[in-house]
Amino acid sequence: MTVLPIATIGHPELRIRAAEVDPAELAKPEVQTFIDDLVETMRAANGAGLAATQVLRHQRICAVEVNKNPRYPYKPQVPLTILVNPVLTPLDDDMFENNEGCLSVPGFRGNVMRHTSIRVRALDRHGASIDAVIRGMTACTYQHEVDHLDGMLFPDRVTDPRTFTTWDSFDKFHHHDFVIRVKELVARFGS
Numbered sequence: 001m002t003v004l005p006i007a008t009i010g011h012p013e014l015r016i017r018a019a020e021v022d023p024a025e026l027a028k029p030e031v032q033t034f035i036d037d038l039v040e041t042m043r044a045a046n047g048a049g050l051a052a053t054q055v056l057r058h059q060r061i062c063a064v065e066v067n068k069n070p071r072y073p074y075k076p077q078v079p080l081t082i083l084v085n086p087v088l089t090p091l092d093d094d095m096f097e098n099n100e101g102c103l104s105v106p107g108f109r110g111n112v113m114r115h116t117s118i119r120v121r122a123l124d125r126h127g128a129s130i131d132a133v134i135r136g137m138t139a140c141t142y143q144h145e146v147d148h149l150d151g152m153l154f155p156d157r158v159t160d161p162r163t164f165t166t167w168d169s170f171d172k173f174h175h176h177d178f179v180i181r182v183k184e185l186v187a188r189f190g191s
Contacts (some may be wrong), residue, residue: 002038008105011056014104015151016151017184018047018053018057018060021061021084026123027126030039035061035082037052037168038063039080044090046071047069047073049062049142060085061103062148063080063081064138065078066138071101073127074137075182076186076191078138081124081130083122083123086121086142086149087120090115092115096115096140096185098112105155110161111124114139116165117134118142120132135191136185136191137182139191157165
């Protein structure tokens with residue numbers, strides 16, 4: 001497996017909407033190797049997710065996983081999930097103001113409104129259908145990754161630029177209150 005370079009904000013290819021993946025292509029060794037590399041890259045960077053567009057591959061593939069992640073100790077555990085051609089549908093109007101960071105926006109965070117309950121329809125890495133309801137903090141993570149596949153970064157969704165912060169300032173001034181809010185969300189939804 002290979003750790004791939006992650007493109008950062010300002011790279012024009014991060015703004016390209018990824019193309020649908022033909023399900024017949026999923027069985028190809030090069031696609032499976034790419035998925036393995038995507039997972040390896042996410043893990044090497046301690047990411048909670050990574051989209052193909054972040055490593056400059058313009059296919060609708062992303063990975064999500066939270067396994068005792070040191071960058072996000074407040075996030076609930078999420079088993080490794082590969083989403084191919086994901087479609088997310090909000091289930092209601094309930095929103096959570098999530099403070100997000102991103103491997104493609106190193107060193108910065110900002111507040112983004114995310115739906116707390118979504119339906120996810122996608123394929124897994126082998127072409128099997130996924131149709132699931134995802135709630136809470138995990139729903140926020142899924143939305144963040146799928147945004148990448150649409151050529152969006154979290155700063156595009158920040159409604160109040162005064163919430164932008166460096167990681168250091170977030171840790172000093174905002175981390176405690178944010179973790180309290182996340183714990184309340186997790187307690188509410190169990191995820």
